[in-house]
Amino acid sequence: xxSAPATERCLRVAVLGCGNVGGALVGILQERADALAVQSxxxxxxxxxAVHDLDAPRxxxxxxxxxxxxxxxxxxxxxxxxxxxxxxxxEPAGSLVRSALDSGRPVVTANKALLAxxxxxxxxxxxxxxGVDLLYEAAVAGAIPLVRALRESLTGERIHxxxxxxxxTTNFILTKMDEEGADYVSVLAEAQSLGLAERDPTADVEGxxxxxxxxxxxxxxxxxDVSGDAVLREGITGISSDxxxxxxxxxxxxxxxxxxxxxxxxxxxxxxxxxxVPNAHPLAGVRDAFNAVFIEGEAAGELMLYGQGAGxxxxxxxxxxxxxxxxxxxxxxxTAPAPDRQPAHLVPESDLEAGFYISxxxxxxPGVLGAVTTAFGSHGVSIRSVEQxxxxxxxxxxxxxxxxxxxDVRATLADLRGLDVVARIGGVMRIVGSS
Amino acid sequence: xxSAPATERCLRVAVLGCGNVGGALVGILQERADALAVQSxxxxxxxxxAVHDLDAPRxxxxxxxxxxxxxxxxxxxxxxxxxxxxxxxxEPAGSLVRSALDSGRPVVTANKALLAxxxxxxxxxxxxxxGVDLLYEAAVAGAIPLVRALRESLTGERIHxxxxxxxxTTNFILTKMDEEGADYVSVLAEAQSLGLAERDPTADVEGxxxxxxxxxxxxxxxxxDVSGDAVLREGITGISSDxxxxxxxxxxxxxxxxxxxxxxxxxxxxxxxxxxVPNAHPLAGVRDAFNAVFIEGEAAGELMLYGQGAGxxxxxxxxxxxxxxxxxxxxxxxTAPAPDRQPAHLVPESDLEAGFYISxxxxxxPGVLGAVTTAFGSHGVSIRSVEQxxxxxxxxxxxxxxxxxxxDVRATLADLRGLDVVARIGGVMRIVGSS
Numbered sequence: 001x002x003s004a005p006a007t008e009r010c011l012r013v014a015v016l017g018c019g020n021v022g023g024a025l026v027g028i029l030q031e032r033a034d035a036l037a038v039q040s041x042x043x044x045x046x047x048x049x050a051v052h053d054l055d056a057p058r059x060x061x062x063x064x065x066x067x068x069x070x071x072x073x074x075x076x077x078x079x080x081x082x083x084x085x086x087x088x089x090x091e092p093a094g095s096l097v098r099s100a101l102d103s104g105r106p107v108v109t110a111n112k113a114l115l116a117x118x119x120x121x122x123x124x125x126x127x128x129x130x131g132v133d134l135l136y137e138a139a140v141a142g143a144i145p146l147v148r149a150l151r152e153s154l155t156g157e158r159i160h161x162x163x164x165x166x167x168x169t170t171n172f173i174l175t176k177m178d179e180e181g182a183d184y185v186s187v188l189a190e191a192q193s194l195g196l197a198e199r200d201p202t203a204d205v206e207g208x209x210x211x212x213x214x215x216x217x218x219x220x221x222x223x224x225d226v227s228g229d230a231v232l233r234e235g236i237t238g239i240s241s242d243x244x245x246x247x248x249x250x251x252x253x254x255x256x257x258x259x260x261x262x263x264x265x266x267x268x269x270x271x272x273x274x275x276x277v278p279n280a281h282p283l284a285g286v287r288d289a290f291n292a293v294f295i296e297g298e299a300a301g302e303l304m305l306y307g308q309g310a311g312x313x314x315x316x317x318x319x320x321x322x323x324x325x326x327x328x329x330x331x332x333x334x335t336a337p338a339p340d341r342q343p344a345h346l347v348p349e350s351d352l353e354a355g356f357y358i359s360x361x362x363x364x365x366p367g368v369l370g371a372v373t374t375a376f377g378s379h380g381v382s383i384r385s386v387e388q389x390x391x392x393x394x395x396x397x398x399x400x401x402x403x404x405x406x407x408d409v410r411a412t413l414a415d416l417r418g419l420d421v422v423a424r425i426g427g428v429m430r431i432v433g434s435s
Numbered sequence: 436x437x438s439a440p441a442t443e444r445c446l447r448v449a450v451l452g453c454g455n456v457g458g459a460l461v462g463i464l465q466e467r468a469d470a471l472a473v474q475s476x477x478x479x480x481x482x483x484x485a486v487h488d489l490d491a492p493r494x495x496x497x498x499x500x501x502x503x504x505x506x507x508x509x510x511x512x513x514x515x516x517x518x519x520x521x522x523x524x525x526e527p528a529g530s531l532v533r534s535a536l537d538s539g540r541p542v543v544t545a546n547k548a549l550l551a552x553x554x555x556x557x558x559x560x561x562x563x564x565x566g567v568d569l570l571y572e573a574a575v576a577g578a579i580p581l582v583r584a585l586r587e588s589l590t591g592e593r594i595h596x597x598x599x600x601x602x603x604t605t606n607f608i609l610t611k612m613d614e615e616g617a618d619y620v621s622v623l624a625e626a627q628s629l630g631l632a633e634r635d636p637t638a639d640v641e642g643x644x645x646x647x648x649x650x651x652x653x654x655x656x657x658x659x660d661v662s663g664d665a666v667l668r669e670g671i672t673g674i675s676s677d678x679x680x681x682x683x684x685x686x687x688x689x690x691x692x693x694x695x696x697x698x699x700x701x702x703x704x705x706x707x708x709x710x711x712v713p714n715a716h717p718l719a720g721v722r723d724a725f726n727a728v729f730i731e732g733e734a735a736g737e738l739m740l741y742g743q744g745a746g747x748x749x750x751x752x753x754x755x756x757x758x759x760x761x762x763x764x765x766x767x768x769x770t771a772p773a774p775d776r777q778p779a780h781l782v783p784e785s786d787l788e789a790g791f792y793i794s795x796x797x798x799x800x801p802g803v804l805g806a807v808t809t810a811f812g813s814h815g816v817s818i819r820s821v822e823q824x825x826x827x828x829x830x831x832x833x834x835x836x837x838x839x840x841x842x843d844v845r846a847t848l849a850d851l852r853g854l855d856v857v858a859r860i861g862g863v864m865r866i867v868g869s870s
Binding site: 024028032035036038039137143144145148149152153154155156157158280282284285286287290292297298299300301302303304305306307308311313314316317318320321323324325328332333334337339340 | 459463467470471473474572578579580583584587588589590591592593715717719720721722725727732733734735736737738739740741742743746748749751752753755756758759760763767768769772774775
């Protein structure tokens with residue numbers, strides 16, 4: 001297979017969406033045009049940039065002449081070789097991606113919501129059927145070269161578990177709560193004023209964003225089709241500064257984790273929840289808005305990939321990597337590996353196992369500890385440590401359990417709620433790496 | 436391009452060397468044969484395993500019938516499709532790799548010494564000329580998918596700096612010195628008894644191993660040909676428990692780093708030395724024999740890849756990733772990207788800049804501090820902090836400088852050596868991330 005010199009070839013790229021990421025991408029395609037031509041095997045020319053509003057403010061470097069509001073026409077243009085979708089959300093992004101793939105054009109996207117939807121499954125199938133690339137490194141953990149590592153480097157590896165800090169907003173909030181002892185509400189307000197959290201922070205703080213990424217990881221790391229809706233999900237809004245302080249003095253830090261792990265021969269558990277992570281664990285040191293994904297493989301052992309999970313330039317950097325890949329594959333007549341996926345057998349939450357942190361406000365009188373521990377014991381939940389603080393009015397009991405079935409822990413909590421000596425059940429959180 | 440079902444194809448793999456890595460590789464190729472066939476597009480059959488001694492003890496799973504002592508004949512066998520070189524060292528490994536590439540067969544190797552030698556440059560050129568893959572993910576940082584991340588995901592990225600903990604033995608020693616307050620000699624002995632350090636530990640503790648990996652990183656991350664011999668190199672044998680204790684109480688941890696960074700428009704600095712790393716830096720949390728590489732890119736920002744840098748199974752895992760890649764490329768008639776490399780303009784050590792930690796044993800009498808600080812000042816080395824400890828006999832002064840030219844710091848040290856109030860210059864170490 002002989003090649004004409006790279007400079008004689010040209011691939012025309014349609015860019016759909018020109019927000020932070022699209023704007024940064026257009027800048028990189030211009031500034032690094034020569035280097036990218038060498039890497040891609042062809043010059044990457046911008047065929048057009050589809051936007052919602054031609055007159056919205058944009059960086060200087062975005063050429064006005066390339067803007068169009070007709071994304072569908074841009075995708076349908078036969079002169080377009082590759083489509084980059086950065087609009088986000090389900091529609092019109094989904095239809096545009098479908099149209100591009102259907103006509104045999106590779107697509108690069110950062111759209112986690114689309115990929116984690118039922119449409120995502122269909123779009124991957126369509127890409128395979130048409131023999132074109134559908135690449136989405138930027139959809140999980142931004143600039144971190146995670147998808148390619150899983151798809152290519154670790155493709156021969158049997159992966160047992162993937163645990164990720166994949167949402168920068170919640171990691172920023174939890175880091176501030178840990179380092180400054182601040183409470184959730186005030187740190188959320190700070191994150192909002194810094195532009196790190198949306199005015200409606202639900203997608204981040206309730207774990208929806210992380211759940212979509214967990215679903216994508218289940219596909220890339222384990223080869224299972226999982227929809228974002230099927231991911232067990234718990235957010236960080238219930239975490240108190242008392243929970244954070246207990247974790248801190250006990251050698252843990254609280255992180256919102258997206259976890260995908262094998263369970264038994266056929267089962268898979270895909271979930272998002274806050275967890276107590278021991279200080280010595282590599283994920284514990286991931287601060288502020290950074291992301292990291294910790295991978296446990298049979299031969300490779302423990303791996304972690306760390307970096308910026310969001311932001312225009314870092315996300316655009318991941319898009320550029322995919323774009324080079326798509327270009328090279330297009331010129332070579334191949335595609336990136338995209339193995340078959342199977343539907344996942346998701347393990348019910350009640351069958352999962354973990355050590356638990358459980359904080360209870362109780363009456364400060366004799367016999368309380370006995371009543372409470374009896375509730376644990378009657379469901380086979382073994383206590384590893386208990387700490388008591390009295391404050392005159394009542395007392396707080398903080399339990400750390402040995403590894404227990406979640407169903408048993410929930411039954412214990414139901415019993416505890418029924419005890420009149422228990423005033424309130426405070427924080428309940430899983431512990432990572434406990435035995 | 437249509438493909439026959441994967442199971443109908445077969446690629447024959449020659450395995451050269453059957454130590455820890457080779458033995459683990461043979462095991463993975465057998466145990467995961469079906470999964471690997473799907474990933475590779477062909478069944479990977481072991482054509483032969485070249486060993487030095489047929490009768491050496493080996494794991495049960497290594498088929499005796501495939502062993503041969505004639506590596507050259509195995510490589511020359513026209514039935515062999517891919518060659519995996521795990522012998523290590525320059526010869527005969529170099530000639531065998533040359534012979535395989537010359538006859539158009541892709542090679543996967545974990546041989547950092549070979550790749551960082553002058554032969555390595557020639558072998559990469561030969562692979563390009565013959566249009567075949569020469570892949571070496573396993574040569575730097577073991578199981579960590581670093582080479583592919585740099586070669587593919589970050590290929591569009593302008594990388595400013597790469598800093599790696601790439602030698603597990605020295606990181607184990609430094610971790611123990613930090614966590615247990617032990618001295619170098621006793622921890623080295625412990626590492627030797629655990630099999631983590633060689634009886635002759637020179638290659639690890641003097642930084643030769645890390646220097647070879649730094650040279651390879653200069654190629655993969657920056658596109659420059661650098662030989663391991665050209666890498667500035669300083670080991671860990673001079674680090675005292677006092678140095679470690681100072682670092683600890685000042686919020687640092689000492690790590691042996693391989694650093695490759697751009698300097699000015701054209702220059703490159705490639706070096707290995709111990710450095711004080713701030714506790715909040717992601718590299719500071721890399722403990723024991725783990726490896727990690729921290730990458731600073733223009734668009735991607737800060738990235739870190741962490742994992743096991745050595746060991747049979749983790750290294751074999753990286754070899755398997757490359758083997759799948761080589762197989763897929765062979766079947767598709769393509770090769771992995773292997774851009775042109777240029778000779779590097781290496782920056783002289785004296786022009787590099789860093790903050791410095793400098794520990795001096797001095798006479799405990801008036802005027803000493805003045806004499807010493809004058810020496811710093813006369814070379815324009817600005818002092819950020821100084822700490823004094825007296826012990827009756829004499830005193831110790833520990834300086835931390837602002838960022839300074841290394842040439843100026845060395846001139847300062849020469850002056851200090853000439854002062855009769857300076858009894859001894861103790862630890863001198865660069866600080867990472869200082870301003």
